[in-house]
Amino acid sequence: MRVLAAMSGGVDSAVAAARAVDAGHDVTGVHLALSRSPESDRTGARGCCTLEDARDARRAADVLGIPFYVWDLAERFETEVIDQFVESYAAGRTPNPCVRCNERIKFAAVLDRALALGFDAVVTGHHARLDPDGTLRRSVDPAKDQSYVLGTLRPEQLGAARFPLGDSTKAQVRQEAAARGLAVADKPDSHDICFISGGDTAGWLRERIGSRPGPIVDSRTGQTLGGHDGTFAFTVGQRRGLRLGHPAPDGRPRYVLDISPVTSTVTVGPAEELDIRRLVADRAAWPHEGVVTCEAQVRAHGGVVAAEAEARGDDLVVTLATPVRGTAAGQAVVLYDGDRVLGGGHIRVTAA
Amino acid sequence: MTYLDHAATTPMRPEALAAYAAVLADTGNASSLHASGRRARRIVEESRETLAGVLGVRPSDVVFTGGGTEGDNLALKGLYWARRRAEPTRRRVLVSAVEHRAVLDTVQWLGAQQGAEVELLDVDAAGMVHPDTLAAAIDRDPAAVALVSVMWANSEVGTVEPVAELAAVARRHGVPFHTDAVQAFGQIPVTVGEEGPDAITVSAHKIGGPVGVGALVVRRGLALEPLTHGGGQERDIRSGTLNTAGVAAFAAAAATACALAPRESARLAALRDDLVRRVQEKVPGAVLNGAPLGGPQRLPGNAHLTFPGCEGDSLLMLLDARGIECSTGSACSAGVARPSHVLLAMGAGEEHARGSLRFSLGHSSRAADVDALVEAIGPVVERAGRAGALAGMTGG
Known part of the structure; x- marks a missing residue:
């Protein structure tokens, strides 16, 4: 060959x-x-x-x-x-x-x-x-x-x-x-x-996207906790580098929950609000019919959780048996049966 | 194996190899005062006389170098520095747009680091610089011109530049004229005479000598700042222990190449014409780049063709897999092919430039080499065309 x-x-x-x-x-x-x-x-x-x-x-x-x-x-x-x-x-x-x-x-x-x-x-x-x-x-x-x-x-x-x-x-x-x-x-x-x-990913992105300042907002109170230079510096699930002046009332750490580039708003809140149980992905590779019981992995070198996956048109809908934290749109979801890869797609929508 | 890349380097001639091995086996630094040193010195000076003879210059005009790139660097930087020192207002450096990178990168460095104002001289569709173009460029501000450099023959498309006329234009304005004759020397007559260029770069390994030795012809009276400082072995212009064996082999190769050139150039031109005709029969869309065949404006061993719709590096790889070696002729950085600046300067589009191959013949080329290429080229172009279509090459 x-x-x-x-x-x-x-x-x-x-x-x-x-x-x-x-x-x-x-x-x-x-x-x-x-x-x-x-x-x-x-x-x-x-x-x-x-x-x-x-x-x-x-x-x-x-x-x-x-x-x-x-x-x-x-x-x-x-x-x-x-x-x-x-x-x-x-x-x-x-x-x-x-x-x-x-x-x-x-x-x-x-x-x-x-x-x-x-x-x-x-x-x-x-x-x-x-x-x-x-x-x-x-x-x-x-x-x-x-x-x-x-x-x-x-x-x-x-x-x-x-x-x-x-x-x-x-x-x-x-x-x-x-x-x-x-x-x-x-x-x-x-x-x-x-x-x-x-x-330095954030610095690299700033050079290309430019500064777009906006507020960092508390998910529960709606209060503006601080400001930032551009939403590109944040990833859903991120905890470090938020530089928030006010500690949360309960004293627990806050995480990035949502990023809205249109309004340049970064929403932060407690860890449990990061829990994702449902993903809708673009169906990149999914040659299966019906509901398939499997395990899902949402980041490189991340763990897997039990899941059910089903193709709906061009979408791949994944329901997780136990929630995963800090999964962001844009990441890939890959579905396994043991060590076998069943297929995967690119996450577009996440829901609790 | 079918070697069609003699413009990159050509096999050593038997005479050069014999001289090389003989001198390498002997001890002696040409600058030493004892008998071994004198023996080495004699070889160097005899070699200098041989080279001067075939170039039509005085032996003392020949400065041995470590090769073509060094020769170009020495000529351009050395002339520029010397001219600037004598007259600080002389900062304009005029070179053709189709020079080898040894010239282009050197003058770009002079521009970026040394205050030179570099101007590229336009070429026509065949890659030729017209004397009127040079005259007009000098006339824009003659008192500020430091030097002019135009190659004797182009390394990619083989176009022979009107060096005598260009040198005459420069001379009329009192401007030193350098030419890179690395590709021309040994193939076509490169003789200088009284009215010729002021400085000429030549290299041994393109004519059947070893890699790592060359010469810069520098006319007496032309001031040149050295690049390297040290023992001052070569007229204080170039320092470093003389490469006695390399110089001897260079002279042997030059003597043979120049003696055979009249007959050899006719043989190579016929072989080359056959190559182009038969490749175009197999691939009717193939386009010859550069000056027409049969005229004096093209090196006899050069065939440079564009295969529309194909990428040059695909063609090269497929030919290489069939034992046929040629070149995409473009500048390489870590082996990455870029569209040839020569073809772009000649007015070719980027796609046309990317689809080109250089086949160059030399002293060991035979009809069987052309036969092998002609047999392989059809299927190779067809395959490369399929890959080219994926890359969005239109073939137009």
Whole structure:
């Protein structure tokens, strides 16, 4: 099989490519250039968009003896991921750019181009399992499981994907990289949003959206407790950084409950008002009929709660058996049966 | 393997390889005073004379460098600094819009950091700078011009610039004229004479010599500030221990390339014409960029084609997978292809620029190389076209 290995410059994608070579495939490595003006060096454990990451990917490809190219997807990434990220925050939602990148870049633009160019599959270093029948499952390493950020992919997107790392823990992957002589074996994991240098998301958003001051309002009394510079700096469920002058009458902490960009109002209140029992999501991937009993996960590396899910037109309606706190519109909801991914969508509406 | 990227680098010629290996095996610093040093010095000076001979300059005009990029940097920065020191009002730097990045990035740095006023000279649809364009640019404020630089032949589309006329325009205004002849040297006659350019950059590895050695021809009397300071080995313009083996191999390659050039250029032009004709038979929509075939305004080994609806890097990858090596000809940053500034300056749209490939022939090219390309190109363009359609390339 001719396979295209997406190589970020990290240890996971390098070992994934190596395993594809070992499996006897004709492998070509590709590094995706996602930044218009990449920084030359990594600072700390961030992202995969620097020239140093591109060099690391190239070196891994050299060691594996496979051809290597850089595909420039910066323009596409900017419109499909970065612009949407900014718009989402401006609209009071909390997007997950990794989910979006998988949906629109890795398993869309890259996959489509690879297939058009004659490749049969795209290999990535995601920690997830993909059964021969197309069922997506969690990685054997619960700490590194990435099935959540893949959970909204449609069957035809997963059909040409290969995840060779799903049966290994991260520690095993690192050991294997070292044994193979891959210099990225002990490269730190990336955590932050790859296109936000330094991890200051609020500052980054302020530069793009601009200052839009407004009040912070108590959900129960309607009293204005303070002010802010722009709703983009807040996420539903957030507790820190509210800088409220008045303590709540009961002395308990207050959380962001709601964000209204139109009036630039941030509503805060006690934790129990964050409880969400019902979600309506855009039906990104849900090939099931009727009410399905399952478990729901609403954030990367979050826990799961028992749920019932049902498709209604283009919506996916999820009822949670126990409430979850601080779920925001824009996040993905991914539904599981044990370690099997049933599907998922993007949360549009939440209700208690 | 089918190597069609001789403009990037070309295999070392046997004469150059023999000279290189022979001198490398010997010890001697050309600046040392003992016998080993004198032996090395003799090789350097004989090599200088050989190069001066084929370039039509005095041996003392030849300053050995570490390659083409260094030569361009030395010429542009060195001239600019020397001119500015003599006359602080001379800040205008005129270069063509289709220069190699070694020139463009250098003058942009002079503009950003050193107070230069950089002006890019327009080119026509074939990539040529007209002498009238240069004259008009100088005439806008002749007393403020520090220097002019226009390449002898373009590295992407192979257009040969009217260097003699351009140099004459500059000379009339008393302005130093530099030319980057890295692509032209060894392929077409690069001789200077009394009326030619004041400074010429050449490089060894483009003509069958080793990487890491080149020369800047600097006419006597032309003031140049050095970039590197140290032993002052090369006329105090360039410091650093002389690369005796590299210089010897460079001279051997230059002697061979220039001696064979008249015959070789006819052979390569015929091969190239065959390549273009047969590729266009297989892909009727393919468009030749640059000057027409058959004329003196195009390097004999250069074929530069746009395949509408395709992305150059898709084409390159698919050809590479079939053992055929060529170039997208565009500037690269970490391997990221950008639309060629050369094609954009020639008036091409961004999509046209992105869909182009450079095939460049050289001394080891044979008819079988063209045959291999012609056999592969049809299916490759068809596949790349499918990928291009996904990327929204219209093929128009």
